[in-house]
Amino acid sequence: xxxxxxxxxxxxxxxxxxxxxxxxxxxxxxxxxxxxxxxxxxxxxxxxxxxxxxxxxxxxxxxxxxxxxxxxxxxxxxxxxxxxxxxxxxxxxxxxxxxxxxxxxxxxxxxxxxxxxxxxxxxxxxxxxxxxxxxxxxxxxxxxxxxxxxxxxxxxxxxxxxxxxxxxxxxxxxxxxxxxxxxxxxxxxxxxxxxxxxxxxxxxxxxxxxxxxxxxxxxxxxxxxxxxxxxxxxxxxxxxxxxxxxxxxxxxxxxxxxxxxxxxxxxxxxxxxxxxxxxxxxxxxxxxxxxxxxxxxxxxxxxxxxx
Ligand SMILES: C[S@@+](CC[C@H](N)C(=O)[O-])C[C@H]1O[C@@H](n2cnc3c(N)ncnc32)[C@H](O)[C@@H]1O
Numbered sequence: 464x465x466x467x468x469x470x471x472x473x474x475x476x477x478x479x480x481x482x483x484x485x486x487x488x489x490x491x492x493x494x495x496x497x498x499x500x501x502x503x504x505x506x507x508x509x510x511x512x513x514x515x516x517x518x519x520x521x522x523x524x525x526x527x528x529x530x531x532x533x534x535x536x537x538x539x540x541x542x543x544x545x546x547x548x549x550x551x552x553x554x555x556x557x558x559x560x561x562x563x564x565x566x567x568x569x570x571x572x573x574x575x576x577x578x579x580x581x582x583x584x585x586x587x588x589x590x591x592x593x594x595x596x597x598x599x600x601x602x603x604x605x606x607x608x609x610x611x612x613x614x615x616x617x618x619x620x621x622x623x624x625x626x627x628x629x630x631x632x633x634x635x636x637x638x639x640x641x642x643x644x645x646x647x648x649x650x651x652x653x654x655x656x657x658x659x660x661x662x663x664x665x666x667x668x669x670x671x672x673x674x675x676x677x678x679x680x681x682x683x684x685x686x687x688x689x690x691x692x693x694x695x696x697x698x699x700x701x702x703x704x705x706x707x708x709x710x711x712x713x714x715x716x717x718x719x720x721x722x723x724x725x726x727x728x729x730x731x732x733x734x735x736x737x738x739x740x741x742x743x744x745x746x747x748x749x750x751x752x753x754x755x756x757x758x759x760x761x762x763x764x765x766x767x768x769x770x
Pocket of ligand 1: 661
């Protein structure tokens with residue numbers, strides 16, 4: 464018997480102008496679990512996407528490593544197999560999320576950014592981008608982007624933001640930056656600085672030149688004073704991560720390419736790098752209250768300002 468994760472008990476989505484974009488997308492989501500079709504929106508709309516629970520899945524494995532409950536047996540098995548080869552991966556996932564949170568705090572609290580485009584949303588977890596930003600500046604506006612039907616099914620959880628601000632969700636493909644930008648313009652003011660968040664996603668574009676072209680295309684649309692916060696996986700700290708990743712990439716999940724710190728730094732070409740530069744995530748502006756010296760992990764990231 465298949466155990467359905469918690470999100471399958473869909474709740475009605477409040478329809479407001481701020482949520483309409485996501486509701487329109489959400490209404491057409493249909494989830495098929497091992498041969499059983501279930502319309503989680505209750506709309507009876509035609510099936511557009513199917514969530515396959517027979518192969519491991521990037522966002523669900525990430526959710527498992529981060530201690531979440533929105534994952535299936537197949538994801539836990541793949542996640543455990545990764546841990547067996549590379550025991551540090553849970554620390555890597557936490558290091559990446561910790562960097563994401565601190566970089567958003569920096570962008571809102573110190574750089575004064577009030578708008579964010581977060582591509583590669585993942586499943587909701589503690590301290591999502593809008594929660595971190597709006598806790599400091601309630602008027603912050605956040606647009607999430609992902610191509611995954613499971614993330615889309617969770618979108619309603621991401622739409623509960625402050626009254627003063629806005630949180631929206633776009634169901635779109637990273638490889639189509641033009642489509643992302645066209646939809647994001649409905650919520651974000653492209654005349655004012657925007658924080659572009661690319662956390663753990665660029666490794667999903669195997670070709671480095673293609674990945675760099677996508678980042679450039681997104682940055683070109685942003686005004687001066689905008690920022691990029693990007694982090695991705697490496698195998699610099701623990702070489703066995705590469706073995707675990709190779710095995711993972713053969714599991715049927717969407718492959719992810721580990722990069723060198725230099726390749727990750729290359730995404731920031733043309734930007735003014737914020738101190739301390741592109742470093743292992745735990746070393747990027749660690750919280751002042753942290754006890755002890757942070758240990759490097761195989762996630763490297765940085766923040767850069769568009770001149
Ligand atoms: C490892 S998770 C990272 C989630 C989150 N950004 C974080 O840092 O915790 C990668 C996310 O990128 C999304 N993703 C991967 N390839 C994508 C693509 N081509 N277009 C849009 N989203 C993609 C996946 O669905 C997944 O939600």
